[in-house]
Amino acid sequence: MSGRLIVHLRAHRTTAGLTQAELADAVGVSRKTINTIENGVFTPSTILALTLAEELDCSVHDLFELPDESD
Amino acid sequence: MSANPISRVRLLGSAAIVITTATALIAAFLSIGPSGLTWAFIIGGIAIGYAILSFVLHLRYPDAADAAWDEQNNRAHRDSLIFGFWAVLAVFLVFLVLSLTDRMNPAMAFYWLGPVLGAVPPAHYLVSIMRGRAE
Numbered sequence: 213m214s215g216r217l218i219v220h221l222r223a224h225r226t227t228a229g230l231t232q233a234e235l236a237d238a239v240g241v242s243r244k245t246i247n248t249i250e251n252g253v254f255t256p257s258t259i260l261a262l263t264l265a266e267e268l269d270c271s272v273h274d275l276f277e278l279p280d281e282s283d
Numbered sequence: 284m285s286a287n288p289i290s291r292v293r294l295l296g297s298a299a300i301v302i303t304t305a306t307a308l309i310a311a312f313l314s315i316g317p318s319g320l321t322w323a324f325i326i327g328g329i330a331i332g333y334a335i336l337s338f339v340l341h342l343r344y345p346d347a348a349d350a351a352w353d354e355q356n357n358r359a360h361r362d363s364l365i366f367g368f369w370a371v372l373a374v375f376l377v378f379l380v381l382s383l384t385d386r387m388n389p390a391m392a393f394y395w396l397g398p399v400l401g402a403v404p405p406a407h408y409l410v411s412i413m414r415g416r417a418e
Contacts, residue, residue, distance in 0.1 A: 233286075240346070241353035242287060244418035253415065254355050 218277040222250040224268045239263045288340050289351035290418045296333030297405035303329055304402035308395075319394065330401065351418070359408060359417035367404035374399045 225235050225246075232250070236243040241260065248254035249264075256264070265272045285291055303326050310316035317325075341348045352360075375396060381387035411417040 236350065240349050242285070242290065242350045242356060242418045244285070244415070245353050245355040248355060248415065257354055260354060 216252050216279065217255055218279055219250060219252050219275065220277065221246075221264065221268075221275050224270055224275060225250075228268050230268075235264075235267065238267050285418045287347050287351050287418065288344055289337070289348050290356075292333070292337055292340055293351065294409070294412060296329075296337065297409050299329050299333065300326065301402050301406045301409060304398045308398060323397075326398065326401070356417050359411040363404040363407035363411065366407040367400065370403040371396060371400050 225232070228235075230238070232246045233243045236246045239260065240263075245254060245256075249256050261272050261276060265275055268275070284294065303322075307316075307319075307322035307326060310322070311319060316322075378387060378392035378396065382389045382392050408417060
């Protein structure tokens with residue numbers, strides 16, 4: 213398995229009307245962590261991914277996606 | 284700079300330790316400035332002051348402390364400790380060779396391992412902050 217995670221967190225966050233700082237406060241992490249997750253620099257743990265999905269009222273699969281191996 | 288008081292103090296404390304240690308090393312190699320013992324008190328005083336301030340802030344702002352030590356910052360901190368371990372091992376080996384070949388006093392080698400041990404992890408953490416991998 214290789215390749216980077218495709219991240220849709222930014223789209224879901226803005227749809228929810230939250231800033232990075234507000235989402236960070238809601239899930240108990242730093243704003244920098246939200247920023248690096250959105251930019252694909254940092255891959256969150258399963259617990260944080262589930263927490264983000266719960267906070268944004270969506271599925272983890274809506275936020276994160278594996279790249280298509282056939283590409 | 285971060286709005287989180289814990290992150291802010293961690294950044295300033297790490298920077299103070301690294302800058303003071305680097306200054307002490309440069310001064311020692313150039314044989315200028317105060318004695319090594321004075322530098323040890325200055326560096327130790329800064330480190331203890333940082334530790335006390337950090338402890339108080341952790342008690343005062345528990346939610347900010349949780350955010351400041353989230354999984355990304357914990358990973359950056361762990362990486363800095365791992366880097367510090369290898370740095371100290373590498374410097375120890377260099378000092379060992381220098382000591383065995385009578386080009387360095389073993390007591391002096393032991394003395395200088397302290398600053399390496401104390402300053403390399405914060406230096407690595409500062410680089411992580413500058414690279415946007417920590418706060």
